Amino acid sequence: MAALHRVLILDPQPIVRGVVRTACEATGTLTIVAEVGDLPSALAACVRHWPDVLVVDPDPPSGDPGTVGTRRLAAVLDLRAARPGAPTLVLAQRMSGPLVFACLRAKIEGCIAKSAGIRAIVDAVVAVASGGRAFSPDYEQEVIAELGRFARAARTERWAAETLTDRELAVLRLLAEGGTIRKAASALGISPRTVEGHVTRLYRKLGVRTRVEAFARAAALGLIDLARPDDEHGAR
Amino acid sequence: MVNGPDPSSGTPGASSATDAIGLGVVLIDPLPVVRAGIAMLIDEHPDLDVLAEAGDAQGGLRAVSRFRGHDPIVIVGLDLEGELDAYRLIAELRERFGSLTIVAAGAKSDPISISRALFVGADGFVDKNVEPGEFLRALHGAHAGETVLVGPAVEAVGEIADGIDRRREVEVRLTAREREVLTVAAEGLTARQIGERLGVRERTVTTHLGRIYGKLGVGTRLAAIRAAARSGLVSVGGLE
Numbered sequence: 001m002a003a004l005h006r007v008l009i010l011d012p013q014p015i016v017r018g019v020v021r022t023a024c025e026a027t028g029t030l031t032i033v034a035e036v037g038d039l040p041s042a043l044a045a046c047v048r049h050w051p052d053v054l055v056v057d058p059d060p061p062s063g064d065p066g067t068v069g070t071r072r073l074a075a076v077l078d079l080r081a082a083r084p085g086a087p088t089l090v091l092a093q094r095m096s097g098p099l100v101f102a103c104l105r106a107k108i109e110g111c112i113a114k115s116a117g118i119r120a121i122v123d124a125v126v127a128v129a130s131g132g133r134a135f136s137p138d139y140e141q142e143v144i145a146e147l148g149r150f151a152r153a154a155r156t157e158r159w160a161a162e163t164l165t166d167r168e169l170a171v172l173r174l175l176a177e178g179g180t181i182r183k184a185a186s187a188l189g190i191s192p193r194t195v196e197g198h199v200t201r202l203y204r205k206l207g208v209r210t211r212v213e214a215f216a217r218a219a220a221l222g223l224i225d226l227a228r229p230d231d232e233h234g235a236r
Numbered sequence: 237m238v239n240g241p242d243p244s245s246g247t248p249g250a251s252s253a254t255d256a257i258g259l260g261v262v263l264i265d266p267l268p269v270v271r272a273g274i275a276m277l278i279d280e281h282p283d284l285d286v287l288a289e290a291g292d293a294q295g296g297l298r299a300v301s302r303f304r305g306h307d308p309i310v311i312v313g314l315d316l317e318g319e320l321d322a323y324r325l326i327a328e329l330r331e332r333f334g335s336l337t338i339v340a341a342g343a344k345s346d347p348i349s350i351s352r353a354l355f356v357g358a359d360g361f362v363d364k365n366v367e368p369g370e371f372l373r374a375l376h377g378a379h380a381g382e383t384v385l386v387g388p389a390v391e392a393v394g395e396i397a398d399g400i401d402r403r404r405e406v407e408v409r410l411t412a413r414e415r416e417v418l419t420v421a422a423e424g425l426t427a428r429q430i431g432e433r434l435g436v437r438e439r440t441v442t443t444h445l446g447r448i449y450g451k452l453g454v455g456t457r458l459a460a461i462r463a464a465a466r467s468g469l470v471s472v473g474g475l476e
Contacts, residue, residue, distance in 0.1 A: 104394035133391050140390045141382070144360075147393050148383025151354035154404035161408040 097142025110134030258283035264296035265313030330357030351399025363387025
């Protein structure tokens with residue numbers, strides 16, 4: 001008989017844990033050593049039981065449900081740090097291309113939606129437990145689209161680093177936050193005339209003629225975020 | 237990405253592009269047999285046309301600038317070598333023609349090549365060994381503005397993204413001149429030879445190299461070249 005893989009399940013919903021436990025144990029190759037509903041208990045269970053496989057909902061109650069991408073994986077990554085080397089399956093309530101992309105970047109072994117059904121979930125646990133990978137083909141196109149966005153953002157950042165000076169970028173961000181030339185000047189400790197000079201060069205480099213066009217272009221390039229004007233200013 | 241409207245529409249009799257039924261393809265690949273194979277495949281499909289073929293980058297640039305009004309799909313074979321290799325060609329096409337659809341085609345799905353191609357501006361990568369149907373679907377997808385990745389398993393996406401990230405780091409940290417010095421250094425030249433090539437003094441080259449080491453957090457020239465190779469900035473055989 002094959003060796004039993006010892007599985008930890010972290011999921012806020014008792015009913016999900018129960019169903020996954022029953023289905024896993026029915027395979028005869030998986031045994032559930034810990035079944036917990038929040039991250040602190042999961043970390044404690046890792047130390048006590050040293051599981052071989054982690055099955056984790058990425059959004060346990062302690063997590064911030066609003067975050068996406070890599071930040072959304074914070075709980076998963078904490079757990080992996082507590083039990084290094086254990087294959088992990090992310091079991092998501094809200095599945096998305098960015099989530100799968102973040103899993104692939106973090107070298108996580110699998111990511112599957114709860115809605116895939118218990119049979120697919122158990123197959124995925126078995127796959128990662130035996131050294132394989134488990135990613136739903138349904139999200140492939142979204143993941144590739146995410147890769148495309150990632151590549152374009154990297155290219156833009158390179159272009160901006162090469163083309164715009166730090167000062168120009170700072171002026172652009174201050175103005176995009178609703179600041180005036182005068183405010184930008186005092187924030188940067190330079191004269192308004194100098195700020196105007198930066199603005200002129202910014203327009204030329206961005207290939208625009210008005211401030212509205214400049215903001216639209218800069219937002220399209222990902223240099224500023226018009227949706228959240230008060231976020232991360234001065235972050236670079 | 238949004239493709240602009242057909243520039244020829246609304247201008248009566250302006251161009252034959254309005255009469256063409258399908259999408260136009262410009263094929264740039266060093267191997268005649270590969271071009272012939274892809275052309276044959278495309279010719280079988282009434283909705284795709286080969287507008288031009290080129291065996292080198294210069295010919296490719298000429299063909300694209302001639303047919304740019306047709307909003308073509310440009311297929312670039314990644315084994316195009318020389319001064320203007322496939323990656324430099326893609327960067328050049330992206331810079332000159334903006335929203336052009338560019339698909340990189342490679343004989344093997346190696347993550348570093350794919351990340352290099354995507355970083356410099358390709359809309360996607362297609363392995364030359366895939367089924368014809370998949371190849372054609374990828375062309376349509378890319379033209380519709382999708383990122384396409386046909387050949388490698390989706391699991392490779394993590395590694396491809398890591399390659400792009402390393403490249404971004406190196407590009408953002410180093411100045412254009414420093415990148416140039418590092419690229420020449422990767423050919424195995426001495427500081428004096430690098431200086432001769434770039435028309436600067438040996439002393440200036442050593443200063444650049446010192447800054448590069450600092451920025452990349454390495455202590456030796458070999459380590460710097462290895463970091464550049466891992467990022468895809470330079471291609472160095474046998475260092476990976």
